[in-house]
Amino acid sequence: MPQDTPESTVEPTASRLSANAPQASCQEGGHAVERVDVAIIGGGLVGASLGAALAELIEHSGLKVAVVEAAPMAPLAPSPQEVAPSAGEDDAWQPSFDARASAIAAGSAAHFSRLGVWSAMAAKASAISLIHVSEKGRLGATRLRADEMGVEALGYVVPNAWMGRVLHRRLAELPLDWHCPARVERIEPVAAGHRLWLSSGSVLEAGLTVLADGGRSGLKEALGIESDAAPYDQVAMIANVAVGRPHQGVAYERFTRQGPMALLPLPGQAMELVWTHEKGSEQRRLALSDRAFLEELQAAFGDRAGAFVKVGQRHVYPLSLVTARETTRPGLAVLGNAAHALHPVAGQGFNLALRGVIDLVEAIEQGLEAGQAPGSAATLAAFERRREADQRNVVRFSDGLIRLFGIDQPLLSHARAAGLIGLNLAGPLRRGLARRAMGSER
Numbered sequence: 001m002p003q004d005t006p007e008s009t010v011e012p013t014a015s016r017l018s019a020n021a022p023q024a025s026c027q028e029g030g031h032a033v034e035r036v037d038v039a040i041i042g043g044g045l046v047g048a049s050l051g052a053a054l055a056e057l058i059e060h061s062g063l064k065v066a067v068v069e070a071a072p073m074a075p076l077a078p079s080p081q082e083v084a085p086s087a088g089e090d091d092a093w094q095p096s097f098d099a100r101a102s103a104i105a106a107g108s109a110a111h112f113s114r115l116g117v118w119s120a121m122a123a124k125a126s127a128i129s130l131i132h133v134s135e136k137g138r139l140g141a142t143r144l145r146a147d148e149m150g151v152e153a154l155g156y157v158v159p160n161a162w163m164g165r166v167l168h169r170r171l172a173e174l175p176l177d178w179h180c181p182a183r184v185e186r187i188e189p190v191a192a193g194h195r196l197w198l199s200s201g202s203v204l205e206a207g208l209t210v211l212a213d214g215g216r217s218g219l220k221e222a223l224g225i226e227s228d229a230a231p232y233d234q235v236a237m238i239a240n241v242a243v244g245r246p247h248q249g250v251a252y253e254r255f256t257r258q259g260p261m262a263l264l265p266l267p268g269q270a271m272e273l274v275w276t277h278e279k280g281s282e283q284r285r286l287a288l289s290d291r292a293f294l295e296e297l298q299a300a301f302g303d304r305a306g307a308f309v310k311v312g313q314r315h316v317y318p319l320s321l322v323t324a325r326e327t328t329r330p331g332l333a334v335l336g337n338a339a340h341a342l343h344p345v346a347g348q349g350f351n352l353a354l355r356g357v358i359d360l361v362e363a364i365e366q367g368l369e370a371g372q373a374p375g376s377a378a379t380l381a382a383f384e385r386r387r388e389a390d391q392r393n394v395v396r397f398s399d400g401l402i403r404l405f406g407i408d409q410p411l412l413s414h415a416r417a418a419g420l421i422g423l424n425l426a427g428p429l430r431r432g433l434a435r436r437a438m439g440s441e442r
Helices: 045-053 055-060 106-114 118-122 160-172 282-286 290-301 349-369 377-405 410-425 427-438
Strands: 024-028 031-041 065-068 101-105 126-128 130-135 141-145 155-159 177-179 184-190 193-198 203-211 227-243 250-256 259-265 270-278 308-311 315-324 332-334
Touching: 031 045, 031 193, 045 055, 045 065, 045 160, 045 349, 055 349, 065 203, 101 106, 101 160, 101 349, 106 118, 106 155, 106 349, 118 155, 118 160, 126 259, 155 160, 227 282, 250 290, 259 290, 270 290, 290 308, 332 377, 349 377
Parallel strands: 031 065, 031 203, 065 177, 130 250, 203 332
Antiparallel strands: 024 031, 101 155, 126 155, 130 141, 184 193, 193 203, 227 270, 227 308, 227 315, 250 259, 259 270
16 A cells, blocks of 8 residues: 655644653752653654553553653644534644645554544545556556455545644643653663653653654664665655546555656545655656646556646655664664655555554553563563564565566566456455555554
8 A cells, every 4th residue: 555755754733741740769960860661752653653552551550651752843722622613623624735644554543543543533534445556558457445355444544744633632631741842862771771861951761762753863873773774776756636536535556667656545636646766867857847747747657547737845755675673672662764664655664663553562561461661671572572573574565566566677577467467356365465455464
């Protein structure tokens, strides 16, 4: 399934969350050291999802959690229950035409439902009823249908700002400590976990520190955690486009000689475009007028989605397969893009990260029941066992898909076309691919 833009495009929207008064037990350079069980570094979609998933342990087991977010956040409006329905800001909330969005697999939507936040997210979500996979210049296509799987949707597309808004509103209901805007300027292992010095002057000592900052802060490198990077020598051009006819909830994934393309359904007759370019070749298209750009997009994609009639701002991101060599240490876990950055067209990145959130929370919960602290070696080893196979399989699947369709050889191209035709005819194989796209098969 086509996928969201990189984590760096998340648009944070939140207020200062309700917080417990810091409990100081010692002094560090004139500052009280606040001890917490879990410190989440990064309040974007992955970090906020983790905070929301820890709600039951926070509320019923007394787990003390802190969230550190570097980006300043706008005030959060009161929830619809706090204002008259006619004045509810949620009813009037609309993303701009250029707002970024993420593809949420059906399995991820089910997780958000268990957290009690999906009904709010779904209010602004676009359902994916069909995924259409094809290769330009070759016969054959594969269609993955929600009705064939007996589900309402294969997935959903949700504006990042709205998803963040809903998650931050849930965090605002929890008794956790919110440090925003604040950066972790220094991090050091200590006997009880890690000590964090914040730009705000606060000092935290966390039994478990979770890096959910997208890997952009340099904290991984400061801790000596290395990553393996395999550049695709490609960039992703991201933009929203309007189409001349209803998209009917169809998501498209199309492979071309220059790289894969994806279109995600958005509200109305808008779609989010992810267009892969060979590195350096994107500059010419960035400079095109809107009309010329739409003409080239139409020629590259074809008429399956109808006529492209409008394009918004164009953004470009370099693409690499990046995997951290370590995702756990005693007192430390790495989640999201900090742990793995995948090709966005493969449609797995955020959903893989969210399954990591689920597995970490389950490991923490089971560890607490066994008398283990959240940052204990036993708890994090259990988490690592849960994640290993899923991450390995998804990385192989997404990377293999991109590289397979990137080989320009006539015989292989014909074989791929035959495979797409065969996959569309073979019900069990097609349904297996659909289950992976839905996030219900690891």
